[in-house]
Amino acid sequence: MTAISNRLQHILSTLPEGVSLTAVSKFHPIEDIRDAYAAGQRIFGESRAQELAEKVPQMPDDTRWHFIGHLQTNKVRQVVPLVEMIQSVDSERLLAAIDREVERQGLKPLRILLQVHVALEETKTGFLPEELLALAPQIAERYPHVEVAGVMGMASNVDDEERIRSDFRRIAQVYHQLRQSVYANSAAFDTLSMGMSHDYPLAIAEGANMVRIGTDIFGER
Numbered sequence: 001m002t003a004i005s006n007r008l009q010h011i012l013s014t015l016p017e018g019v020s021l022t023a024v025s026k027f028h029p030i031e032d033i034r035d036a037y038a039a040g041q042r043i044f045g046e047s048r049a050q051e052l053a054e055k056v057p058q059m060p061d062d063t064r065w066h067f068i069g070h071l072q073t074n075k076v077r078q079v080v081p082l083v084e085m086i087q088s089v090d091s092e093r094l095l096a097a098i099d100r101e102v103e104r105q106g107l108k109p110l111r112i113l114l115q116v117h118v119a120l121e122e123t124k125t126g127f128l129p130e131e132l133l134a135l136a137p138q139i140a141e142r143y144p145h146v147e148v149a150g151v152m153g154m155a156s157n158v159d160d161e162e163r164i165r166s167d168f169r170r171i172a173q174v175y176h177q178l179r180q181s182v183y184a185n186s187a188a189f190d191t192l193s194m195g196m197s198h199d200y201p202l203a204i205a206e207g208a209n210m211v212r213i214g215t216d217i218f219g220e221r
């Protein structure tokens with residue numbers, strides 16, 4: 001067993017049933033991704049279009065790639081055919097670009113998560129909760145080539161555990177509000193992605209069913 005497969009197995013053993021893992025492999029070499037794949041991991045998260053495009057052909061076809069970083073609209077064309085999901089849809093402009101490109105390339109509707117911004121840091125992107133609740137009812141009609149699969153978010157990068165908890169609670173609240181209204185009849189809307197290496201236990205406690213972990217599996221970037 002490699003160090004990576006050991007750390008991966010350990011994390012998997014701590015995840016409650018029903019919580020799935022995006023192994024965040026950004027900036028890590030293909031050998032490390034192969035170690036995790038050999039240990040059974042299939043979903044990998046990347047945050048740069050170029051890096052994703054270089055890695056995809058080097059891994060088996062059943063590797064499931066998720067895009068998790070801020071995606072510029074001029075990279076959408078490259079990313080869309082390579083991924084199972086874009087977890088980081090943070091603007092209507094990006095939503096429109098994805099919709100257009102999926103149609104143009106003749107692909108099946110692409111699963112996406114709507115990114116909610118609740119953190120203190122201005123550098124983090126995403127829809128404000130009110131913004132998202134207002135936009136969501138329009139999405140199906142305006143953007144039929146995306147399939148909204150849920151919500152993604154990040155907590156503030158602080159030591160204050162209560163602040164982290166309340167950020168996750170806010171993101172979860174948006175997810176549940178949408179699930180009970182706009183997406184009440186959508187089986188596809190089933191994913192609440194939140195929690196990274198340093199805060200995923202708190203995210204799970206607040207209802208995450210997808211966590212995105214890099215450092216704790218692959219080491220420091």
Ligand SMILES: *Cc1c(COP(=O)(O)O)cnc(C)c1O
Nearest residue numbers: 024068196197198212213214215
């Ligand atoms: C890099 C990244 C992660 C993983 O962070 P770690 O601290 O390495 O676990 C999770 N989510 C997003 C959006 C990221 O960019």
